Amino acid sequence: MLSYELYLQKLSPECCKVEYPLGNHSFVTVLEESEDQLKATISANLDHLILHWGLGIKKPKEWINPLPYPGIKFPSSTVKFDDKSAESPFVEITSSFSTISITFTKSSAPIQLNFVLKRENIWYNNNSMDYGIPLKLPEVPIFLKNADSQIRNLVTEIIDVEMSGGAWTLMHRFNMCNNLIKKFSSSQEGLSWIFIWMRYSALRILDWQRYHNTRPSELASSQKNLTFTIISILKTSSTTGLINTSNLVRGILSCMGKGGDNGQRIRDEILQIMHRGGIRHHKSERDNRTSNLPKENLYEQWHQKLHNNTTPDDIGICEALISYNEHNDINKYWEVLSKHGLTKERLASYDRPLTYTPFYAPQIISDLYGYLELLKQVHGSVDLSQGIQSCKGFLPGNISKALEDITINMKHWDKISQMERVTSVRKDLKIKMQNLGDQELREVVYLDIALESYIRQLVEEIIHLDLSLENLCKKLYLLLNNVSLGCSDEEFSACCDDYYKFLSIYSKTLESYDTSLIIKAATDRIQRLLLTYVDEYTKLLDTKGRFLGEQFHADQETIDLFTEELIRGSLFFAVSIVLKKINSKIRIISGLKAWQVISPVFPVIGKLTVVDSLHSVAYEKYPEAVVLCCLKVTGEEEIPEGATGVISSSELDTLAHVSVRARNNKVLLTICYDQDEFMKIQNLHGHNVKVTMSGLGVEVKETNEICQISQDIERREIQEPLELENIVMRMEEFMERRTGAKANNCGVLKRNLGVEFVVPRSGALPYGTFEYILDQEENSQVKSQIFSYLQELDHCPSASETLNSLRSIIQNLSIKDSDKHTIQNLLQSIGCTGSWDLAWKAIKSVWASKFNERVFLSTQKARINLSDVKMSVLCQEVISGDYAFVLHTKNPTNNNTDEIYGELVKGLGETLVGAYDGRSMAFVLSKTSGSYKIESFPNKSIFLQGGGFIFRSDSNSEDLPGFAGAGLFDSFIMDKTRECRARYAEDQIVVNCGYRNWLFGKLKELGIAVERVFGGVYQDIEGVVCGDKVFVVQSRPQV
Secondary structure, eight states, X not given: OOOHHHHHHHSOTTSEEEEEEETTEEEEEEEEEOSSEEEEEEEESOSSEEEEEEEESSSTTOOBOSTTOSSEEOOTTOEEEETTEEEEEOEEEETTEEEEEEEEEGGGXXXXXXXXXXXXXXXXXXXXXXXEEESSXXXXXXXXXXXXXXXXXXXXXXXXXXXXXXXXXXXXXXXXXXXXXHHTTTOHHHHHHHHHHHHHHHTTOSOSEESOOOOHHHHHHHHHHHHHHHHHHHTTOOOBSSSOHHHHHHHHHTTSOOOOSOHHHHHHHHHHHHHHHTOTTOOOHHHHHOTTSOSOOHHHHHHHHHHHOOOTHHHHHHHHHHHHHHHTOHHHHHHHHHHTTOOHHHHHHSSSOOOSOOOOOGGGHHHHHHHHHHHHHHHOSSOHHHHHHHHTTTSOHHHHHHHHHHHHTTTOSOHHHHHHHHHHHHHHHHHHHTTOOHHHHHHHHHHHHHHHHHHHHHHHHHTTSOOOHHHHHHHHHHHHHHHHTTOBOHHHHHHHHHHHHHHHHSTTOTTSHHHHHHHHHHHHHHHHHHHHHHHXXXXXXXXXXXXXXXXXXXOHHHHHHXXXXXXXXXXXXXXXXXXXXXXXXXXXXXXXXXXXXEEOOOOEEEEEEEEEESGGGTTOEEEEEEEEXXXXXXXXXXXXXXXXXXXXXXXXXXXXXXXXXXXXXXXEEEEEOOHHHHHHHHTTTTSEEEEEEETTEEEEEEOSOOOOOOSOOOOOOOOOOOOOOOSOEEGGGOOTTTSOHHHHHHHHHHHHSOSSSBOOOEEEEOTTHXXXXXXXXXXXXXXXXXXXXHHHXXXXXOOHHHHHHHHHHHTXXXXXXXXXXXXXXXXXXXTOOSOHHHHHHHHHHHHHGGGSHHHHHHHHHTTOOGGGOOEEEEEEEOOOOSEEEEEESSOTTTOOTTEEEEEEEESOTHHHHSSOSSOOEEEEEETTTOOEEEEEOOOOSEEEEOOSEEEEEEETTTTBTTBOOTTTSOOEESSOOEEXXXXXXXXXXXXXXXXXXXXXXHHHHHHHHHHHHTTTOOEEEEEEEETTEEEEEEEEEOO
């Protein structure tokens, strides 16, 4: 006969089973799944068992009577017990083996089967937690499916206990958090989930008390233990990065009070207050009118709540009672409760509900103030006065005196001086924290959290005032000092160092034109860093916050605003609102407009279409005219067909590649720096608009006018190169139809520019070299694969993967030894004696750049056959100088022929023309007067350094009429460049006016000289400044 032990042995290892102890015996739950049914079986090695069970239908651990529920095959003799449960007897196989099965239709199955076991007069209830068999697991989102198993288990455990419907309180939550935070103490991912969980608790989205009464001393003890665990973790938490584990741990700590040993006093002292005030058994007016109502009043109800379940709500209730009794005005009572988010419904929802209104008892006001301090000691987290009081006894005299000064000046009008006091104290506390024990450290961390909150409050109190630029800059300085106490980040450090030094250097001339632009460049860089913070913070928390909010049944507004409110409560947000004020002031001082017009094509008409980035719509072919409103433009994109204009909020250089292509294609490209104005434009999404130039900059308005797009684009013909004669050419041999325009123009400049300006040493691999190498027998397989992929390009809507494959295949090209030596001899003749493997890889990369995404989209748009595009390679010495620049000898923003428009960056020029965050130094030079005007100072985060040689793309499709090939193809530096963090406060071009005068004079002479060499044709010149020498690396006709 089958026994319990044999039954266990026969169970499949794959089945879902859980075994539990049952006194000296045990039982097992088994869940079996078929195509349309779920079968739950409970078996035990004990007789006379009754299954007392209910269903979790909306919440896993709720109890609903199963008898009315459809799709269940009930055990025999099942009877209703009450509205929440039924009872079914086990089937006894032997005296030591009994079993029971319940079958559910899968499509209508509840979330969970909940049960306890009864044998005669003994109940087995899993230590009051009940037992359960999950029948439906919540659908796990993709981002969580791909997470580490420990993270998945963490999230599942949190959701299970919070939404089970079983007994649960703040004490249980804090105890569980204590265990989990130890496990994930160094995991940013784990801590972020715990922080969101605790934040939803602090927002009262989660139950603070459910079916369980907690003595205040127990709650206070659990809080105390958790806070000491957090403090222990905080001592070793990382502060690296804008968002770091230290900030997350502090965030968790701020979601709860300190707890401690005062929990019992909460119970004891409320009794004393009521006794001294003579209000313990005071009848309410309702009691006097209706004799059958309970003889209670609000104070007695509150006393009962405090005895059974004190929570942070009690701080708000106590403050409301104080306000009411001070004014004898019931409106004051509800007003204070409302500030704490407490409604009549919430007060009535407690297990010990508060359903009465208070009566006037002014005799207890003094006692309530003392009681409030006690409640704050246990439940309060960011109360500044309480924090100062808690630390008075052990902080050194200088810090205690400074804290006293802060307290004295809390209502003083000079908030900036108060910010200085707070900043100074926080710096001192950070040093002091390193030598404190856990007890004192905990008090100081809570104080520091309160001070951080207070400094944000100070900013908000005076942000509406019309402060001077000096005061605004001082506020920003203080805020940055405070942010730096909580994070260490290389870019943030560079931003702060520059800003602090600029304030020191230019403190007396802040409102001069040049200084205001220098400060603007520094603050724009800080603003860019804030956007990085928002992106990273949102990426870390928003998806998690939405998921948990949905699982916790939070209202949609709370879920939608969850991450935004956390950001708005941070010091970074305070920085952002001060930056906005500074930016507004500087624009007035410097005369800068809110708009930067890069490609001045007006008017343009089209349907306003909001997109995340210009790159995201690269493959679009709009059937009707559109004006794109892009959150991000990097500088390397191609503008899609059908776009008549592009409006962005990204910083962008006027001479970036996308800027050149926009002007060439007669597409409006403009930047809006006013975020409020940009949001108004975004709100026109889907409407037909007309974009015009106005006195204030650019105007975007709805219109009924329609812009028709011409579908007939003239096919551009490309000049066929001459037949290949030699796979290498020296600089003096460069000529049209053998080498590209870059090489040819360098040759012209070398011969005609004179000695004042230097052209780097160069050589070339002419048109046809790629095809010659490809035709060699050892490359037959590569050629076949290229041909196959080219055929695919004609038939695929999105060519990214095919283009990637083409570029990858070209790297597999081989070369004969004789051809290798020929190319090596050319390279050695111009000084390139480095690694052949690196040179050969760079050459192949240039050839492969014919198949990058920009080229494919641009040639399609211009109706150019990609097979007609041929590529020569210009091999040129890299000048590793101080600055790289681009000059346009006719100002492209206003077409003024007397003005040279220039942009300049530190280090190599790739940061100027490529997708590197920030702006270059922009300036306008007068050819006739020699005067100059600076339009922006540099603030790019990165500059590049390196030497050696560069292999430049030089195709036969560049500079065609109506087609700007600039920047479509790629160039490659043979030796890897180094990325360096830019710091501008000691940079000559920024802080040395005399050096600027000299350099701009040289650049004006260069622009005029190069234009003269090419017969007066306006030029697009690229060059390098190295010491007192100016190099020209290429020049082309300006589009």
